[in-house]
Amino acid sequence: MVNQASSTLLSKMARSNGHGEESHYFDGWKAYESDPYHSVSNPNGVIQMGLAENQLCFDSIQEWIIKNPQASICSAEGLHDFKDVAIYQDYHGLPEFRNAVAKFMTRVRGGKVEFEPDRVVMSGGATGAQETLAFCLADSGDAFLVPTPYYPGFDRDLRWRTGIQLIPVTTKSSNGFKPDVETLQSAYDKATAEKISVKGLLLTNPSNPLGTVLDKESLRSILRFAQSNNIHLICDEIYAGTVSGFPDFISISEIIEEEKQHTNRNLIHIIYSLSKDLGFPGFRVGIIYSYNDEVVNCARKMSSFGLVSTQTQRLVATMLADDEFVNEFLERSANRLDKRRKVFAEELAKLGIGSLKGNAGLFLWMDLRGFLDEQSVEAEAKLWRVIINQVKLNVSPGSSFHCSEPGWFRVCIANMDDETVNASLTRIENFVAHSMAARKRKSLRLQKNLQVSLSFKRLQQQEALTMSPHSPISSPLVRART
């Protein structure tokens, strides 16, 4: 009765699974939430390694907040601004906020390009920024190409409320999962032949889940591909500040600066947020930076649906205007992430587990192909169930990222302390030992069966020579096997 009523009273959108909660990605989170690991109160609980949070530099942020009490209106020093902050705000955002964000975007990209504060549009995290931009660029039924593996949230953020389609474009491990232009072009041609209007290409650089950065030549060729087909190029660069060492991160903004003469900038848009580089996902600071004036105008109006609170803008503006702090923070954060990445990659390697070589993001792309019973999505799901239920680690399987090769898993490395890192590595070590032992037992069993069946065959051959086929004497081996 209730179901019938709700099925007619609610919209199709409300009844759909557009949020994408029915997936291993979210199931892992649920498993963690129902049994969260705690070193003292729940040492056998699930360790959360499915959450791309950057928690390695909260100490720096806290120090800064203590030194700058006036930046918050919830302090005696900042209270006199309370009224200005509490009243309705202009949807353009505070000028000091846009200035500080534009400057920070420049700083994160090594000062190689300038960003204009007037092109900075705010939104509720990159989640809101993606959707707003999608609303500006495409209509329901239109499509964006997205190289795989990609962040599972895109299926929700770009599709659910807009009615837009995403067309996954496969990549292969043999070239480090780099998107190639031939495959992009054939995906574009196929969709166009099916009368789907492809409006753009969504690229994530640095990549979630790969933890890699794209090289200049790849970026150039992807840009040329998008421009020659007259489609938008959206670059999600929310991990720009998490890169350490070589190769450097190269923003699409640098490429279009170099290719000035041949680029229609109206088709270029950057998605940014402070969720990863500063580790502030709770602040919901998302940015659309578009080179297209009409998109900036429209997105700014739409931002009324997802403004960043004035209190947050004010705090962030003050913090990001502090050059000394920003420089120190970015350096420290990159160093700590680098160290964490190396520890994980090296410890996994010692256990015989490979991972994609990367120097960005808050994760590792772990290669468990050798642990699959067979190379299939079903075998990957089976392995994932063992990892979540028995090993009790919430890592995310490649299928949730539309990865075309089964057996890859994303491991988040920056949302935990060193002690939890050790606990997780011990569990992985035990899992490997257990799998090896099981494999050994299986291969011994197989060997034994093989020996038995070989001796049986030999015996049969001998019997065939010495006995009549109707002999009443049965082989002892046959008895033993039945």
Ligand SMILES: Cc1ncc(COP(=O)(O)O)c(C=O)c1O
């Ligand atoms: C590539 C990518 N884009 C967007 C988002 C959403 O970010 P936000 O928390 O700023 O909404 C994420 C979050 O993990 C992400 O990895």
